[in-house]
Amino acid sequence: MDVEIPHSLGREEVRRRLRENSHRIGDNIPGGMADVQTNWPSEDRMTMSINAMGQMLSGHVDVEDDKVIFHMILPPALGFLQPMIDAAIRDQGHKMLEAPKG
Numbered sequence: 001m002d003v004e005i006p007h008s009l010g011r012e013e014v015r016r017r018l019r020e021n022s023h024r025i026g027d028n029i030p031g032g033m034a035d036v037q038t039n040w041p042s043e044d045r046m047t048m049s050i051n052a053m054g055q056m057l058s059g060h061v062d063v064e065d066d067k068v069i070f071h072m073i074l075p076p077a078l079g080f081l082q083p084m085i086d087a088a089i090r091d092q093g094h095k096m097l098e099a100p101k102g
Contacts, residue, residue: 003070003086005093011044014063014097018046021096026050068093 007014019040025048026034034052041047044063049056059072070089074082 001072001074001082001086003072003089003093004067005070005090005097006067007097008066009097011063011065014068015043017097018061018063018068022046022048024096025092026052027092027095068097 009017022036022038025038026036034050036048036050038046038048046061046063047058048060049058051057055075055078057072057074057078059070062069062071070093072085072089074085078085
C-alpha cells in the first residue's frame with residue numbers, strides 16, 4: 001500500500017522533520033500501544049516496523065523533491081483495515097511534516 005503526501009519543503013527539511021517527529025508515527029494507531037522502530041539506511045529512505053495489536057507492519061518512507069511516499073506492507077489479517085490505515089498515514093504524515101508550533 002502506497003500513500004503519497006505532497007510537500008514543498010525540500011528534501012533536507014523533510015528529512016529533518018521526519019527524524020524529529022518519527023516518535024509520533026504510532027499516535028494514530030488504535031489501542032495506543034504501538035512499538036515503532038525507525039532506521040535511515042540511506043539519505044532519502046526511512047524504514048520502519050510497527051508492532052501493534054499483535055500484528056507487525058513494515059515499510060518505508062521515500063523522500064522525493066515534491067512528495068514523501070509511505071510504502072506499507074500489511075499482513076493479510078489487516079487487509080480490511082487498509083482504508084483506515086491509509087487515512088491515519090495521511091493524517092500523521094501531514095502532522096509530521098508541518099512546521100513546529102511555538
